[in-house]
Amino acid sequence: MRAMIKFLLLKSITFFAGCMSCFVMHTTFALPLVISAALTGLVGSFIPFPKLYQNHPYAAIYAGSFAGMCSTSLITSYWEVAIISIIGATLYTLTLNAFAGFGGRLGSVAFASVALYSLAKGLV
Template sequence: MSSFEHFRFFLIKYICFFFGCFICFVLHEYFRVPIVVAAAATGLIGTFLPFSRTLKSHPYAAIYAGNFAGMCSSSLINSYWELSLISLIGASLYILTMNLFAGFGGRLGSVAFASVALYMLAKGIF
């Protein structure tokens, strides 16, 4: 894989992670949809997005991982920039753990938790 293909792969993961995180957060925070319903609706909407077969199911999994990250409390996230930084961390962790935890359940939730936790840790330090 060339560096451009790696960047393209990461960019797709980042956009999908941000999409899941943003939609879930907005549905819950601004439209007062219960958080579980917002997460389910985001996942359902995400399954209808068309992606190339060469990407397999990775964009959909990134949407779900972002969806889990978007379920965090609005007292932790104050702006959309924070959602984008959480998505950056989450997409990076998703790609780093893609082959590491293959076949194990809970990877997407773990990536979402770690991305929010790392962001909050960095926010508390700086």
């Protein structure tokens, strides 16, 4: 159980880093969304992680960059990025074995995390 919590925490941090860096590059530095996501994935690929986690931190960074590509009309504060990151990291961890071998999981997780947040924001 402790390992799962540690794994989820690592996913949350890396998903948040990817989401925040893509969002900041687009909003602050006015880079195009695709360039922001590509730079996030490129820079994130050079971060050393323990071999224990395989490629999961890198995938979480890239999935976070997909989530960070959403419109500034949806995300208006950095707290919202943090909430989307927690949702995205949880979905990523829950679907590790569910979608093994299928393509598009990272984009689907990013879409679902932003959609769930937007839905919950609209209901409140």
